[in-house]
Amino acid sequence: MSQLLTEFRRxxxxxxxxLTLRVTGAALLLxxxxxxxxxxxxxxxxxxxxxxxxxxxxxxxxxxxxxxxLFVYLSLSSSGPLGVLGWLFTPTAMIVAQAIIAFPLVAxxxxxxxxxxxxxxxxxxxxxxxxxxxxxxxxxxxxxxxxTAAIVAAFGGIISEVxxxxxxxxxxxxxxxxxxxxxxxxxxxGEFALAMALGVVLIAVAFGANVLLLRLQGRLRxx
Amino acid sequence: MLTPAARMDGAMTHIRSRFAWVLxxxxxxxxxxxxxxxPVKPGVLRLATTTSTDDSGLLRAILPAFEKLCACRVDxxxxxxxxxxxIGRRGDADVVLxxxxxxxxxxxxxxxxxxxxxxxxxxxxxxxxxxDPAKIASRRSAREAFAAIAAAKAPFASxxxxxxxxxxxxxxxxxxxLKPAGAWYRSLGQGMGETLIVANEQRxxxxxxxxxxxxxxxxxxxxxxxxxxxxxxxxxxFALRNRYGVMAVDPRVHPGVNAEAARKFVEWLVSxxxxxxxxxxxxxxxxxxxxYPDSDRxxxxxxxxx
Numbered sequence: 001m002s003q004l005l006t007e008f009r010r011x012x013x014x015x016x017x018x019l020t021l022r023v024t025g026a027a028l029l030l031x032x033x034x035x036x037x038x039x040x041x042x043x044x045x046x047x048x049x050x051x052x053x054x055x056x057x058x059x060x061x062x063x064x065x066x067x068x069x070l071f072v073y074l075s076l077s078s079s080g081p082l083g084v085l086g087w088l089f090t091p092t093a094m095i096v097a098q099a100i101i102a103f104p105l106v107a108x109x110x111x112x113x114x115x116x117x118x119x120x121x122x123x124x125x126x127x128x129x130x131x132x133x134x135x136x137x138x139x140x141x142x143x144x145x146x147x148t149a150a151i152v153a154a155f156g157g158i159i160s161e162v163x164x165x166x167x168x169x170x171x172x173x174x175x176x177x178x179x180x181x182x183x184x185x186x187x188x189x190g191e192f193a194l195a196m197a198l199g200v201v202l203i204a205v206a207f208g209a210n211v212l213l214l215r216l217q218g219r220l221r222x223x
Numbered sequence: 224m225l226t227p228a229a230r231m232d233g234a235m236t237h238i239r240s241r242f243a244w245v246l247x248x249x250x251x252x253x254x255x256x257x258x259x260x261x262p263v264k265p266g267v268l269r270l271a272t273t274t275s276t277d278d279s280g281l282l283r284a285i286l287p288a289f290e291k292l293c294a295c296r297v298d299x300x301x302x303x304x305x306x307x308x309x310i311g312r313r314g315d316a317d318v319v320l321x322x323x324x325x326x327x328x329x330x331x332x333x334x335x336x337x338x339x340x341x342x343x344x345x346x347x348x349x350x351x352x353x354x355d356p357a358k359i360a361s362r363r364s365a366r367e368a369f370a371a372i373a374a375a376k377a378p379f380a381s382x383x384x385x386x387x388x389x390x391x392x393x394x395x396x397x398x399x400x401l402k403p404a405g406a407w408y409r410s411l412g413q414g415m416g417e418t419l420i421v422a423n424e425q426r427x428x429x430x431x432x433x434x435x436x437x438x439x440x441x442x443x444x445x446x447x448x449x450x451x452x453x454x455x456x457x458x459x460x461f462a463l464r465n466r467y468g469v470m471a472v473d474p475r476v477h478p479g480v481n482a483e484a485a486r487k488f489v490e491w492l493v494s495x496x497x498x499x500x501x502x503x504x505x506x507x508x509x510x511x512x513x514x515y516p517d518s519d520r521x522x523x524x525x526x527x528x529x
Contacts, residue, residue, distance in 0.1 A: 078314035078479040086479075088315055089269065089298060170300035188416035189278050190439040 010194075012174070017201060020178040023091050024159045027098030031106045031154055034099075036147060039110025040140050043117075057111065060104030065097075069164030072097040076168065089170040094178070097164040102154035109153060113146020114139055148217040152210060159206055179205070266295045268484040271308075271316035273387055274414050276467070277301035279434040279513050284504050285497060293487050303414070305385030311335055311470070314477030317485040320492075322387035322467045335477070336470035340493050343501055343514040347391055347463040348436055348451030350419070350443075351377075351428035359428070360449045364460040366399045368450050373399075376407040378427035382418050383410030391465065392430045398462065419443055432465055434505070434513035454511045466517070469493070493518035 042053060074080050076088040076096070087093045117139050125135040140147065162180035169176035171185060179202045186195040276282050277299055286297050300310060304321040311319040312335050320342065321327060327339050349359065349368050357375035359368035372379055381403070382389040396403050409427065411418050415435040422429040423443040433455065436448065452458045469492055471485035491497055498516035505513035 078477060080313075083314075083479065089300060170298065172298045172300060175298055185278075188274065188414045190416050190420065190442045192442070 012177075013198075013201065015174065016177055016179055016182055016198075017205060019091060019176070020159065020180075020202075020205065023094045023165070023178060024098060024155065026095045027102055027158055028151065028155050030095070030099040031102035032151055035103050035106030035150070035154075036110050036140070039107035039147075039150070040114045040136060040143075042107070043111040043114025043143075044122075044136060044139060054108075054111070057104050057108040061108055063101065063104070064163070065101050065161045066163035066167065068100050069097050069167035072100065072164065072168045088168065089172060089176060091169070091176060093168040094165045094176060097168050098158040098161065101161060101164060102158050105154040105157055106150050109150030110143070110147050113143040113150065116146065117142045145217055148213060152213050152217075155209060155213070156206065159209070160202070265481065268293070268295050268297045268318065268481055268488055269300065269316045270297055270318050270320060270488070271300045271302065271306075271310040272320040273304045273307060273322055274301050274416075275322070275388075275432050275435055276320060278414075278416060279438055279505070281434075281501070281504055281514060285500050288497070288500070289488060289491050292491060293484055295484050297488075303382075303384045303386035304390070311472050314472060314479050316472060317481045318469065318471050318488050320467060320469045322465055323390045324466055324468065326387075326390065327468050327470065330470060334473060336473050339468045339470050340489060341517045341519065342467045342469045342492055343498075343517045344464055344466045345512075345514050346433050346451060346455045346458045347388065347430050347465050348433050348448050348458070349428060350422065350431055350436060350446045351449050352426035352445055353447045354426070355447070355449060357428070362450055365395045365430075365450060365463055366460075369395050370399045370401065372428050373401050373403060376405065378407050378409065378425055379403065380418050380422040380425065380427040380429040381408065381410045382415065382430075383412045384414065386414075387465070388415060388430060388432060391463075395430070395462065419446070422446060437505075437509045437511075437513065455515065467514070493520050495521050495524040 042050070042057075072093060073088070075082045076085065076093050077083055078088070087096070121142055122135060122139055125138045130138065160180060162184055165171075165176075165178055166181045166184065169178070169181065171177050171181040177185075179198055183195045183198045183202070186192075186198065270282075272282070278301070282299055282301075286299070290297055300307070300316060302310070304323045304326065307316070307319050307321050308323075308326055308330055310316045311330065312333070319330075319336075330336055331339055347365070349365060351357070351359065351372075357368075357372040357377040359371050362368040362371060381392060409421070409425070411421055413421070415431060416439060418429055419431055419435065419439055420443070421427065423445045426445055428449075433451065440446070440448075450460070451463060458464075469489050471482065471489050472480045474480050474482035498518055498521035501514050502512055502516045505511065
């Protein structure tokens with residue numbers, strides 16, 4: 001236990017936590033900005049091929065992160081189509097990979113939440129003379145608990161993800177090492193105490209972030 | 224006095240503003256994060272190497288001197304040798320430091336690098352459960368030891384990750400005319416550290432580089448070193464020698480690489496000064512070197528002047 005406590009005082013720990021939050025935060029944001037409107041749209045409108053889009057989205061939720069990582073790696077590689085960007089083995093590549101992993105979760109769960117809003121509410125809003133955008137916004141507000149849950153699920157999915165960020169980030173010390181890849185590294189080296197300490201930190205960080213998100217959700221629900 | 228409807232309306236506006244506020248804050252945070260992304264390249268050398276050089280602590284010990292010399296940053300991507308060479312093959316690293324001689328020659332034959340330089344060597348050892356059910360402790364060669372393990376169908380943990388160590392393991396099985404298969408042969412697809420941990424838990428034999436074994440043996444109470452001796456000088460089997468080579472990725476094939484820094488790195492790595500530091504690494508912690516200098520320039524410097 002005392003060994004565990006000394007591990008918390010490692011200077012690189014703060015940097016690793018900061019990068020983890022930066023990468024996951026940015027990826028979650030990209031996924032939210034793209035996923036919530038698209039999910040809401042899919043939940044609101046009816047169109048041909050909707051079942052197929054839904055199926056693709058739900059399948060995307062189960063995509064192994066390593067496969068996403070490999071896809072991003074091959075795209076960003078010098079020999080790949082986006083090699084000129086020079087993003088491989090940088091935090092940007094990790095953000096791209098995590099955003100792709102998070103997007104189906106955010107969009108798919110938002111879609112379910114919006115589709116679950118009572119039809120009567122929608123018709124009522126329309127009857128009150130709301131524009132299309134106003135009514136979409138109102139429905140989204142009605143579904144806010146489910147939308148927050150979508151974001152929370154996506155957050156949990158990517159902050160604990162290791163395969164993709166390891167592949168596209170390279171786990172470079174001081175550059176692209178995040179909590180999960182550090183845990184893999186220290187486990188590989190047999191530094192179990194340090195790996196465990198980082199695991200505790202990861203849980204604490206995820207717990208803190210979820211407290212924030214749930215307080216928000218709770219407040220929104222109470223009002 | 225507000226009517227219930229008006230109160231409802233007020234609450235709704237409140238929620239709406241809060242929800243919008245949350246989205247705005249989130250967008251600002253994203254913008255700030257994106258702005259913090261500094262594109263780096265010219266001052267960076269990307270080194271794809273094997274987990275053994277990194278996990279042993281060697282790179283952490285020697286690289287700061289090079290970073291000072293070339294005024295650049297070295298990004299170490301520590302993976303299995305197979306993946307390291309593949310990263311080089313795609314032009315995603317400027318220089319590769321690996322330990323699979325035949326694969327390295329193939330890398331050059333495919334024109335991804337012009338030349339390979341010997342850097343250092345160490346050796347592999349065969350470790351296994353203290354009870355030694357296949358009785359390999361008395362063997363003098365890895366070939367005989369592996370044949371005994373296969374005959375006894377004793378559990379064997381293989382890296383199974385196309386690493387330099389697995390390549391060496393496969394060469395030993397081939398030299399014994401064996402194709403390992405069956406429940407006793409466990410191909411893990413993992414790194415050296417994980418493989419040793421699994422071998423420890425499952426009381427299995429495995430082939431390990433001596434450095435990782437020395438670094439981790441305190442955490443492996445069920446395993447003993449059974450073939451390879453206490454140091455490389457006592458290793459009875461020359462086939463267990465583990466050669467590390469360095470190659471700068473050829474800029475004619477991969478124009479995106481930092482050829483200048485790669486060239487400097489290779490030159491620096493094989494220089495007698497760096498080789499001396501490599502030779503001393505591990506002496507204080509393990510009482511023996513983990514890597515033995517092997518560059519041509521080092522060997523030339525060791526020949527007494529006539």
